[in-house]
């Protein structure tokens with residue numbers, strides 16, 4: 002589904018990713034771990050087409066089609082979704098309106114019929130309920146005044162509604178207490194289907210107790226330096242990143 | 252010198268036309284007022300870009316044009332009225348075409364002894380002495396107010412008696428269209444029309460007034476509108492004003508608002524379109540515990556200039572004034588805001604707040620804002636704040652990552668920005684109309 006080939010990315014003239022390779026097939030869940038500043042969010046932003054992330058080399062293919070020439074919204078139309086590490090507040094933009102616009106624009110792009118508003122309200126309410134997201138938040142402005150956990154749940158709600166082919170979750174677990182983590186993990190697990198691929202970005206292995214990945218990759222200094230299965234995450238937890246850095250240097 | 256001559260010639264030309272129209276006017280008293288104002292107009296010093304008032308909104312743009320005074324002798328047959336009315340907005344309507352009241356599209360009122368809603372021409376005919384007396388009291392102090400007085404032959408007259416509540420909003424529509432007048436084939440730059448409105452709300456009375464300014468898409472004209480508004484003790488007026496003139500219009504409005512004790516004036520000034528637009532709002536507190544809440548929102552696009560000047564005078568203690576104006580500017584549009592609040596020494600316990608927020612959608616847009624507080628009393632609560640910003644690229648990225656097009660993202664963020672003002676419009680039909688108009692205006696643009 003996703004093929005990243007020899008990807009190099011610069012941000013403000015500084016090379017952040019250099020020669021990154023990754024292959025993700027449908028139905029798989031991959032975890033990407035790495036210390037702070039190693040380029041995890043940069044990778045996520047690059048996949049979503051953020052203009053600050055300039056691809057200087059390599060390619061990104063989603064279902065054999067290069068994403069590099071596509072604008073951010075067109076990548077979303079192709080089924081890519083990014084749950085952000087720091088979800089943005091949108092003052093004056095009603096959450097429900099935002100979700101309706103977003104869902105309908107994606108349906109339109111696929112040539113599907115737009116939801117009528119009653120259908121949509123019911124769908125959104127129902128999904129919010131599963132994620133234990135207070136219904137009042139649907140009537141508020143997007144993320145405005147939401148707590149950290151509410152913002153993250155709002156991201157997962159959008160992900161559930163948009164039904165992406167490839168979902169990237171950037172540090173969705175950070176700042177959550179254990180109950181919130183469980184709810185979010187449940188939400189994500191419900192979305193694991195044979196047709197969908199998920200990339201979990203995290204720097205704690207804690208999340209992986211609740212969402213079991215098929216593969217674990219370690220990103221250091223803009224490169225994937227080690228890949229393995231779930232066992233790798235446990236080893237990392239135990240020995241820290243230095244173990245790999247030292248190992249890689251040796 | 253050239254400017255002086257240009258101004259004098261421009262004024263003289265319009266006044267000469269007015270004199271030829273006056274043949275139809277049989278009110279000696281009105282003629283007197285006209286001729287006094289016509290003399291006054293010629294005495295004003297030359298307006299130039301060097302004056303603060305005209306520094307950003309250049310007056311020569313107006314004086315460069317050769318406008319022809321509309322005579323009121325107009326042909327209404329070609330007008331498709333339903334283009335201009337808001338469906339299912341239930342109001343008492345006063346409809347002006349090219350500055351002249353038209354009975355045809357106005358909806359009649361129950362006029363009783365204390366309350367009179369109609370047009371200036373009728374009011375002068377019915378009660379000449381009383382009307383002329385109240386008109387001659389107005390202190391114009393400004394070239395275009397005097398010009399308005401010098402040329403006025405119609406306008407809205409709304410007189411609400413004491414302790415009266417009007418069942419529906421009063422709506423005033425000003426439609427300006429070229430080619431309705433039977434002019435000789437003289438070349439000109441469009442018509443000019445002048446309306447004078449006289450509004451007074453009696454003791455303890457409550458009213459809503461909606462004003463809408465409409466023009467034909469490509470017409471160029473100059474509309475000069477002047478309102479004198481008086482709120483008696485405990486009176487409440489809600490005032491919604493929507494300017495949707497033609498793209499090429501020149502629009503000048505002046506409002507002098509005086510407020511007695513415990514009165515409350517609440518308004519929203521919404522402005523779209525027009526090439527050149529200037530609105531002067533003057534509030535004069537004359538009795539204690541009066542309050543005004545003045546909101547404004549304008550969208551200023553390419554080749555447009557929109558200018559709001561607000562002057563609030565706290566002359567007496569314990570009055571509250573709150574102004575909040577917002578603008579969205581794009582292309583080479585220019586938005587000018589000048590807010591001045593004066594708190595006199597005796598006006599203790601005044602509460603005065605002034606806010607101006609501007610959103611620039613393009614690099615070439617320009618905002619000139621000047622909030623000023625002039626405070627001579629020591630026990631007051633006063634504040635002002637101004638912001639000029641752009642849409643946050645991170646917000647746009649977030650929205651686009653959810654599949655929204657750039658245009659939709661702009662639209663939602665701009666609506667969000669405007670919402671703070673639009674939501675204060677209590678007439679739902681009007682607030683919906685304004686939001687819709689904003690969406691239409693933005694969706695026509697290509698933001699990238």
Ligand SMILES: Nc1ncnc2c1ncn2[C@@H]1O[C@H](COP(=O)(O)OP(=O)(O)O)[C@@H](O)[C@H]1O
Nearest residue numbers: 012013017036037038039040041042043044053
């Ligand atoms: N806008 C930016 N301008 C310059 N450098 C940036 C910017 N954003 C991130 N960086 C740098 O890029 C590197 C990787 O950051 P990031 O991708 O956020 O790491 P991670 O998500 O793994 O913590 C860091 O060194 C960070 O300082």
Ligand SMILES: [Mg+2]
Nearest residue numbers: 041042086172
């Ligand atoms: Mg990060």
